[in-house]
Amino acid sequence: MAKQYEMLVGGKWTKARNGATRDILDPASGELVAKVPESGREDVVAAIEAARAAFDHGPWRKTTALDRSKLLLKLADAIRGEAKMLAELETRNCGKPLAEAEFDVADAANCFEFYAGLATKIHGETMQVPANSLSFVVREPIGVCGQIIPWNYPLLMAAWKLAPALAAGNCVILKPSELTPLTALELARMVTQLEFPAGVVNVVTGPGAGAGEELASNMKVDKIAFTGGTVTGRKIMAAATSNIKKVTLELGGKNPNIFFADADLEAAVDGALFGAFANQGEVCSAGSKLLVERSLHKPLVEGMLKKIPRIKLGHGLTAGTKMGPLVSSAHREKVEAYIKIGQDEGAKLVCGGKRPAGKEFERGNFLEPTIFDNVKPTMRIAREEIFGPVLSVIPFDTEEEAIRIANDTEYGLAAAVWTKNVNKAMRVMQQIRAGIVWLNTYHPTFNEMPWGGYKQSGIGRELGLYGIEAYLETKQMNLNLDEAPIGWY
Ligand code: NDP
DSSP states (O other): OOEEOOEEETTEEEOOTTOOEEEEEOTTTOOEEEEEEOOOHHHHHHHHHHHHHHHHTSGGGGSOHHHHHHHHHHHHHHHHHTHHHHHHHHHHHHOOOHHHHHHHHHHHHHHHHHHHHHHTTOOOEEOOOOTTEEEEEEEEEOOEEEEEOOSSSHHHHHHHHHHHHHHTTOEEEEEOOTTOOHHHHHHHHHHHTTTOOTTSEEEOOOOIIIIIHHHHHOTTOOEEEEESOHHHHHHHHHHGGGGTOEEEEEOOOOOEEEEOTTSOHHHHHHHHHHHHHGGGGOOTTOOOEEEEEHHHHHHHHHHHHHHGGGSOBSOTTSTTOOBOOOSOHHHHHHHHHHHHHHHHHTOEEEEOOSOOOSGGGTTSOOOOOEEEESOOTTSHHHHSOOOSSEEEEEEESSHHHHHHHHHOSSOOSEEEEEOSOHHHHHHHHHHOOSSEEEESOOOOOOTTSOBOOSGGGEESOBSHHHHHHTTEEEEEEEEEOOOSOOOOO
16 A cells, blocks of 8 residues: 655644645556645645744754754764665656666765754854954854755755755755655654754645745745746745745756867767756756757767667666656656647757657656757757757857857756867856856766856755855844943934
8 A cells, every 4th residue: 555644744743734635656657656645825834833933932043053963964874774765765756767866865865964064164254343343243044944846856955955954053844846745754754763853844745836835925934945947936936025035046947068079979979968868857957958069960969869779768666777757747748848849840850759669658757868950049949948858959160159059048057068178168168157067077066066047047056055055144243342322412
């Protein structure tokens, strides 16, 4: 029988008040994996009250940075101790190949460890001010933080949100995607097995419409942190105006992967495929807009077509699988609609574009890795975030043209440049308007370094020192050293 989960509110496992549940399905097989509460606004309000009580009156505010650090280290150890279960559950819930899920779980543990280290390094500052004053800056937690995460990296996104918030001393309400809540609920269970006071970490499951909206608009939430689509990000930002919440947004991208003629061909082929198709292309930073200098165009496309059969589709738990199903049938339909748009726009479909044939694929949301060649920068498939395994190849003639096409987007999350010429690399990397630019590689991110977007790819930065900044208030304490009245009047 499928496991029935409850959610964590104020240190207690609870069902949705209206009794509603949601079936969580394996996107590769359609099988029922688990049932979770389908919370409504009233459940989220209860979680907010619990977080508020824990922050305003609970023992958490009095814990030392060292205690918080130790707790986060224990949480990292707990994740490592159950890494196998977490990776398998992640694969069964969101479809990604097990090797990718294993990487995510390890990275999530590392993220908690990194912020455990930073918890004890939060510090203020002093500056010389006029002699009758002593003025200094202290850093304090923001308070109650709502955190809304998507379905493509469920555990890792939970770690990116929880680790810096807790290190800084905040209380949180985490809402995973309605499609992929399972590893976040397991993480919540690990939290209850450690000495976190009740109400410090709350995990509510439920839909964005309702549960998510409540978190974004509720007057008692001090900060909202969101990762997901730009359309939703805009709504969250608008809802957050209710009480002028602090807002961080990590949104979408249409990320240029730029190949110059002198790039190493073999590395280029690998980088192009990995950039576009890792995690089924369901990545905000996917290199889905490939720009290639004219003389490398044919060899690069031929190289990709030769290698693409190696991207073996299958259930993420089956050995040898390199690409799993898309997260839901609705999402696959959205991606398929873009494939139709690409064909109607006149781009040349050179591989994929359809559901794979075979019995093992019948019940899952599988889609073949798809490449469009001779794409024009004005086409919708070159401009809009598809969030699936669809790559658009655009040839270019000059460095200036490549930079222009790369920057001709409302987004600014990620980009990569492939060349052996260091001067050219630096020229281009400096001119790309994006939060991260890789040289001769694609996708590596580090807990130690900031992550976030220019333009409509978001507001603020996660990870690194920037990540903890986003969960801290800044207070100036000013002391009058004179005892005499100021005598102004
Ligand atoms: P969303 O942006 O809608 O979902 C992300 C999270 O926001 C989920 O937890 C969702 O809840 C929640 N949410 C949805 N609507 C609201 C709302 N009005 N108020 C508060 N929270 C809300 O992503 P989708 O799953 O719908 O995907 C849509 C597109 O977004 C994708 O096709 C892709 O282009 C992009 N996307 C980008 C991601 C990124 O990492 N940048 C990640 C995921 C998607 P729930 O799912 O529970 O309803």
